[in-house]
Amino acid sequence: MVRAAVLSAVNAPLRIAEIDLPDPGPGQVRIRLAAAGVCHSDLSLSNGTLRQPVPAVLGHEGAGTVTVVGEGVTDVAPGDQVVLNWAPACGDCHFCGLNEPWLCSASAAAATKPYAKLASDGTDLYPGLGTAVFAEETVVSARAVLPLPAGIPLTEAALLGCAVLTGYGAVNNSAKVRPGESVVVFGVGGVGLSVLQSARIATAGAGAVIAVDVSPAKEELARAAGATEFLVAAGDPSATAKQIRKLTGGHGADVAVECVGRADTIRTAWSATRRGGRTVVVGIGGQDQQVTFTALELFYFGRTLSGCVYGDSDPAVDLPVIAEHVRAGRLDLSSMVTEHIGLDGIPAAFDAMLAGKGGRALVVF
Template identity: 70%
Template sequence: MIRAAVLPAVGAPLEITGIELPEPGPGQVRVRLAAAGVCHSDLSLSNGTMRVPVPAVLGHEGAGTVLSVGEGVTHVAPGDGVVLNWAPSCGSCPACARGEVWLCADALTGVGNVHAHRADDGSALHPGLSVAAFAEETVVAAGCVLPAPDGVPITDAALLGCAVLTGYGAVHHSAAVLPGESVAVFGVGGVGLAAIQAARIAGASTIVAVDVSPEKEALARAAGATEFVVASDTTAREIRALTGKQGVDAAVECVGRAVTIRAAWDSTRRGGRTTVVGIGGKDQQVSFNALELFHWGRTLSGCVYGNTDPAKDLPVLADHVRAGRLDLGVLITERTALDGIPAAFENMLAGKGGRALVVF
């Protein structure tokens, strides 16, 4: 029996309880978790913004060590360090055929998912976002594990599986930031801090961090922000003032709220790019008029998982870490245990801190 954080029902408090895992079958891998990041997507699943069958074990940003593998698994072996991949691509759908693996139609269908059971009553537990990382151990489909990069502490490597891939990809793949350009990042959480570092790595000349909390300024500047703006009704005006009244070349929105998306758009120069990374609810409606769409000539795009291919991008991120260009420690503002996840959710709701990391 192992311990896990179980979501019994949408909107209900997490329960730390014992669960039973099956041994890995063909094409499956059992992993002992070293660490799991607490992501805003986990909060969105728990409160119903995103759908998940319940009861469920949440958690999707993790890393650990392979305990055992099922028949047919050859790319990892017992004892190997691995990073969890919560959206493995199938390689054969139309999106994958186009090279857009982040839009894979089958990535989150649950094919090959392993259902754990509660130790007390035997009820089946759904693995949230395919990997169920809020547990001491998990059994996942082989496509959900990638070899952990050498030279990166396995606990910190957990962040590579979501926050860093997403933030880095939003800047390098979706917004395609070039050296000398200006960037605004809205939301200084785990993904936002990764995006700020990615903008610095890309050679951005001005990096404006925006957050509702003034206390986030130190975090933002440590990640590489050159300017910090406290979010308000005048955010766009302040950012334009910092960029010669032009606006930034690229804005990256990591919050998922209508008001923030609109502010990011308004902060972008004529012909600039606005990338929406944050996951918002259906009630978050954003309005534009036809004339402004024509006049400003801006691009507004969504961004899924940083538009990354984890298998290709993970080694790139590891090179940045080993070279000292990417500091994973800057993202982590709290290390906690399983029972600290509810408090981490509360901190996210209150806009406090960067990434909380559950260390097993």
């Protein structure tokens, strides 16, 4: 039995409970977690913005050590340190055939099948986003683990599983930021901090990197991550866009990355992007968040608006590159973590995210 944070129903409070994990089946591995990041997507799963069968153990950003492997597993062995991959590609579907593994049709299948039981009464539990890392241990498909590159601390490596792969990918895969370009980032949470660091690297420090957040307290975090300018979001979205254009020679940013998932923020990011620029939406919003554009402006501004799933990343390709940035000191994982907590601290971390406080909270086992 292991301890886990269990979501009994949508919008129910998390409770710490003991769960029974099965032995790994064919093609599966058991992981002893070292740490798990608390991501806004976990909050979205808990409140129903994203669908998740319940009762469930949430958490999808984690790293740990392999303890047992099932039949047929050869890529990892007991004792290996790994990063969890919540969107493992099957390699066979239409999107994998297009070399777009982040859109894999089968990647979400694990989340719809029970994987463990409550120790108290045998109730089936579902794994949040297929990984269930808000627990001391988990059992996942061997495809859902990535060997941890050498030289990366295991605890901080948890951030690689979502925030860093998403932020790095948004800059380098989705927006394809070039040296000297200007970048504006909306939302200075865990993913936003990763976007800021990645933008600083991609622009070679030669372009303006502007951070926008509703909280003035985020300025220190943003500047430490590479922001050259920090703006507190104005009550009038058009005023924020006007400030950004003023900071970018009157044209607007070459690239805007939205990490909030709100209609008004997406609209502001679009308006703050120059003609011919790129607006990338990373934040996950609800179905009620409707964004509108006129046909004329779509033609006239010639901007590109794109969504971004998991940073449009192929983790097997991007993780070694990110690891090299970490080893070289260009990307600082520890600076993104503003709080270390236990499992019982997750509800407070959710509240902090709702209030716009802090960067990444990290559950350390």
